[in-house]
Structures are given as structure tokens and as C-alpha cells.
Amino acid sequence: MKILVCMKQVPQKDAPLKLNETGTWIREDVSYEVNEPDAYALEEALRQKEKHGGEVVVITAGPARSQQVLREGLAKGADSAIHLEDPGFVGLDAFNTAKAFAAAIKEENFDLIFTGLQSDDYGYAQTGVVLAEIMGWPHATIIMQIDKQDGGIKVKRELEAGFFQHVDMPLPAVLTIQSGINKLRYATLIGIKQAKNKPLRKVTMDEVRSSLGDNMQKIEKLYIPQKTKKTEMLTGSPAEIAKQLVEKLKNEVRVL
């Protein structure tokens, strides 16, 4: 099987975030890491390749710094990488990102495309689904398990309230992968060393621009929620406290 894994570079989970000047996104000077579900998607792809043979290709869209996630993918065992390299890719909505990916891979024949369930930054959970639509392929979301069988795959999806759904699907297909479904491997030093010599194809914005349209979604304003709750400690003897409390429930909160 030939599998494409979409990997996104997102701000590190515990990084202190600052808003940019226009208040529409965060400032660039933070640390980045691989979007968490994408790491599981990569691991799943590598496991499928180990079981059934084939090839794993990683793809990302973003500025030069985002090449780091591809390097990580290659170091862990992906065979090659595609980098849609331009700072402009950061501002695309899910629809345009999917279109850009579709344009970048139109010459290739994948059996499966994995994306993470959603990204840790925008959290749209749309890119994979839209990509399937553009490719004209079936898709399934929140995937926990993938088993290859004759003529297709059988996948396990996570539903609400502890329910799971098992679906038979034909190939090719797009799957969005849930976090935590496998144990991530480390990039070994040999892997890191070998990654340098693996093919990495760069795609410029110009090469895909004709496939893109206007963003259908726009971030108007981003803000850090103001702390509004205030705790007040009542002091005094129990009787006094009880009195104050009743007072407040009556006059301030007006529930009595």
C-alpha cells in the first residue's frame, strides 16, 4: 500500500502564546511541534507498511520551519516527503489546504491518505474530509484501527459514549486518525542520519495557486479570555459567615 500522511506543524502545547499585531493569529516566535494526531497517523502508516509492504510519504504545507515535521517523519521511517513551502499556506482554511494537497499529489497514486483527526491549533477537523471530497474518494473519521482485507480495508471508528463502529471500505480512501491509538516510536539516530538522504520534493505556492480559491472561512478576531471569576472569602464565626452568605445569595446573586 502506498500511504500519504498529512502532517502539520503546530505551536507546542505548553508554549506561552502571544497574539499577533492584527489580533487574528498568534505570533510566530513560539516553539513548534508535530500536531499530535498526525504523529499517530504517521505511526499507523508505518505499521501498515511494516505489515503489508508499500511506501509511506509525508506531506506538509507551511513555511521553511515546517520542514522539521517532514524530517521527523523521514527519520521515523517515511520514504519520501513533499513540502508545500510558503508562509502563505499558514493562513489557508481547510478547504484551500485540501485543494493545495490535491494539486500537489495529482501525479501520484496513493491507496490511502491519513490525516490527523484535527489540528491542535485551528481544530477544524475538516482538512481530511474535504480532501476526500475533492479526490472523489470515500472517507471515515476518528479512526482507531485499520485492517487490510481483500479489496479494501476494515476500520474501527470511535463514536460517542464508548460506542464503536466497524466499517468496510474500498480503496483508495481518506482516513482521519484519532490520537493515542498506538505507541509512537522514537526517531533513532540512524533514522535521523538516513533521513538526510531521502527525497524531499518542494512545491511552491505558484505551482498550486491556480487550484486555490478564496478562503471560505476567515478569522476575524482572536483574543485571550479575560479572567472574570473572582473568589471572595467570607470570614468570621460560622454564624456570621452564614449571615453574610444569606445576604449575598439574596441581594447579589438573587437566588433566594
Place this chain on the structure above:
Amino acid sequence: MATAAIPKTKIIGGSFLIEDRTTAEVFTPEDFTDEHRQIAQTTEEFARNEIVPNIEKIEHKDWQVTRDLLKKAAELGLATVDIPEEYGGADMDKISSCIIADRIAVSGSFSVSFGGHVGIGTLPIVYFGTKEQKAKYLPKLASGDWIAAYALSENTSASDAMNARTKAVLSKDGKHWVLNGEKMWITNAHFADVFIVFAKVDGEKFSAFIVEKDFPGFSVGAEEKKMGIRGSSTAPLILNDCQVPAENLLGEIGKGHVIAFNSLNIGRFKLGAGVVGGARNALTNAISYAKERKAWGKSISDFGLIKEKLANMAIGVYVGEALAYRTVGMIETILADIDKNAPDASTQIRKGIEEYAVECSILKVWGSEMIDSVVDEVVQIYGGYGFVEEYPAERSYRDARVNRIFEGTNEINRMIITGWLMKRAMSGQLALMPAIKQLMDEVLAGPSMGEPLEGPLAAERTIIANAKKAGLMVSGVAMQKYMMGQQDQQEIMGAMANMIIEAYAMESAVLRTQKLIENKGEAACETAIAMTRAYISGSVDKVESEAKRVLAACAEGDMLRTQMAILRRLFKYEPINSISARQHVADRVIEAGKYVF
């Protein structure tokens, strides 16, 4: 993306005292390649996911846990960077090796076991082994199936290891060396498979041997009950007519000291990197505790005296990184040019590392003292909870202490720093004598101090230039007074070492920050600048007080007054507001919840 960032200029060891370096000539953590960053990431993940959850077991001397972790580290390549690929190693640069020692440091015990194995245990075979010895031992060590150890010390000789009593005699049939004696303080003793043992052939010629744990006559004594790093094994080796095959002599007869000292050089820069990592880890714990702990209705991280501590720790890590990676960068510049397939490749590599004996000793002394002050303040931040075993502060406090004792005590390393520089000066390898003479002429000529420096950190660079001058002047005075007898004046040698150590540390910090400013602009480097300034303001005080100490010991009366006048001129500068600089640094680390530079 960053690649090929290793500086090109080959630098003479010890020359930092008399030459100025440009930022392009120094390697800094900001120059890590993508590969280096990935290695750092793998190491951090390994430390977090594999070591940290096992710390309790490690501390209870569950050797199997440590062995399993070493094996896993070997599989990932973390334990094999220094082993050539043909023997199953990952074979990467010394910067990677340093990064691993740094980022793996989340448990003092494990770091010491790891260092004993990958560093001083394995490297003697890498650098001095014959083809056969390498083929026999390195693949097993690279896979982690076997663990190595290094046995130099004895109960009566460790600092002066050349006085070893362990004896090796060739058997009559010439097939075996028969070793008798006892080695002491041997790291990994209770679970290692192969030991580099030093012994004197016929009681005279100091030599090294590869000894397997199953050789007849080999046994391990009782485990030491230690203050810290209790999860590392430390025990004596007993060699009772121990039979070592003739081919297991390592290197040449009578050349054991070359092996011993070179291994320690490498051990020292790895220790230097390890303590920086350990301090960073301790700082992270302290920040999160200080943010959580409430007193007087606030987080204690809001108090100035606690902020000051956090800032000092962050500064220690920042300067430590600058020192460690600058040093390893110089080593790598030399090693990068060596053809690994050349017949004398190992000799060249060793020579390359030996070139920076002084810098490695500085890193070791400075780093081990830095981490000790960090863990001490971490205990303080934890208050009563720093004094009990339930919290990590107490363990890190105990664990850090040994770093000032092993790999050459800090006293021995201070003697190496000054002594080695004097030796190089005398032999003319380092143009120290002309520099001293020129300086003496210059200062005696009067107060012309040359053109003022310009650009970022100009004041700090001036302070460093003058501190170096003070160092040269003091050296000149001491040499005149004691001539070669100076070797016996340990207090003076020690004070000079302290000045040299601080000069190298200050300069490394400034060069790192200058390079950052060149790449990112001054505005983006506010915290780095604050750390550098705050460090230098404290460091230069130390240099000045050491200089006074030496001068007062070497001269009196008018002579001393004249020298003091010169000194005052050299140390004339306006103090910076180091309180606000530290507040700024503390606010940054508190906001981020960790060391972020």
C-alpha cells in the same frame, strides 16, 4: 534551515586568554543543525518516557532496570554515537554526543551509569583498541548487550592514579597477563561485563587491559553506600591472580597514562554537558513548584528573593550551554577534517580532543560548581519540602555533589588549568609570554586604554578584555615571583585558575549572545542580553577579588600599590542594574514555566 554550522577556524587550545574570537568562530546552541535538534528531541522523549517513570526503581538499585534502559538507549543509537558504524554504532559528531549527555540528564544515577558505559568505559577501546579488540567488543557494547566500566582509581590512589598498586605480570607461557590488586569506586561494577583496568606491568609500567567479568580471578566487592547517585553501582574490583589473555592489553605497555588522561578529557566535557542538563531539569522543577506554592496569599514565585534564585539558575544554564557547546564545537572543527579511514585516525582524534584539555577542565569545574549552587537553591525554594525525600529537590541536591569529586577533583582540575597553560606558555606553543610582556609594557606606560569598543554588549566586551589583561598581569607577577616554583603555590595556581575559568565563561556567554543579536536583532534578544549582563556583573567581581588575592601574596609596599592602581584601572566600569536584569529573566522563565532559551 540550519546545516553545516560547524565553525571553520581551528583554534589553539587555551588561546582564548590572548586572542579575541569572532562570533563566526564559535559554536553555540543556536547553531544546532536540524539533525542535532532531532537528536535532542529523541533524547528528551527517551528521558521523559523511559527514565523518569523508572527513577524510583533505579534509586533502589534495580540493576536490571538500568541495564534495560541502557539497552534501549543503545537501540535508539543514544548510547552509540561515538562508536564507528562498522562496529554497529551510530557514529555521529561530538556535538551530538554532547547533546545526548545534556538532554538525558533527568536522573543523576542513570546519567552516571550511562556515562560510565558510553564514555570512559567504551571510548578507550574506540580510540586505542586494535582491529581485533574493536571487532570483539564494540559490536556487543553498541548493541547494549554488554555494559562497560572504567577502573582507574584505587583506595590509595585516585587523584594520583599513576601510583596504582595493581600489578600485571606476563605468565611464563606468554599467554596471559596475571593481574593482582584492588580497584575502588568503579561505576557500573555490579552489572558491567567488560572493564578497562589500569595496572602496572611488573609493578612499573602503567598500562591498560580489557578485562571481562568472567575471567578467572575477577570479582566485585561490596556496593558502596553513597550520599547520592544511589541508583548507580559503585564498588571495588578484586583482582586475585586474574587471568587476562595476552591480546587484551589495550594500547602499549607503559602508555596507560595516555589512555587514562584522554578518557578523562572526554569524560570531562560530557560531564560538563550533563550538569548543564541536570541544572536545566532542576530549574524546571523549581519553577513549577514556585508557581504552585502559596505563601502570604501569593505564589512564592512572585517574591523578589525567589525570582532572584530562578534567574540565577537560568543564567547558570545559559552560560553553561555557551561553555559546553563552544568547547565541543572547537573539538568538532578539528575532528571534522580527520579522515576516519586513515590508519592513524584514532590518534588524530585523541590529539584533537587533547588540544582542549584546559577548556574541558574549565567546563568540568565551572559546570559542577554551577549545578551545586543550582540544586542548593532548589532545596531552598522548596522550603521544608526541599529537605524531605518525597520531592525531587532533595535527591538532586545529593546527586549533584559527586560531580566535584570524580573525573578529577575540582582541585586537581584547577591545577591542570593553570599548570597546562604554563607548560604551553613555556614551550612556546601558546604565545602567553609575549602577551604578558606586551601587557606589562602597556600598563606600566600609563592609562591609555586604546579605542573604546562599539556595538552590542560593548561594555561587557570591554570588561572581559580587561579581565583577561588582569589575568595576564597577575600571571606575570606570579611567574616573576615564583618562577617555576609556582607549581607548588597551589593557592595562587587556584586563584589564577578561577580567573581563567571566569574569563572563558564570560566570553562564551557574550559570544553566544552577540551571535544571537546578529541573527535576530537586539530587540528579540532582551532576555539573553539580561542574562549575559547579570552573569558578567557577578563574574567580574570574582575575577577582581582573585586578582587582588594573588597580587597581595606576591608583592608588598610600593610595588603592590602600583599594581593595585593598575588593577583598579582595569576594573573601572559602571555597574549595571543587575536586579532588574534578573527580574526580567525570572519573569520570562516563570511565564514559560520552564527554561526557554
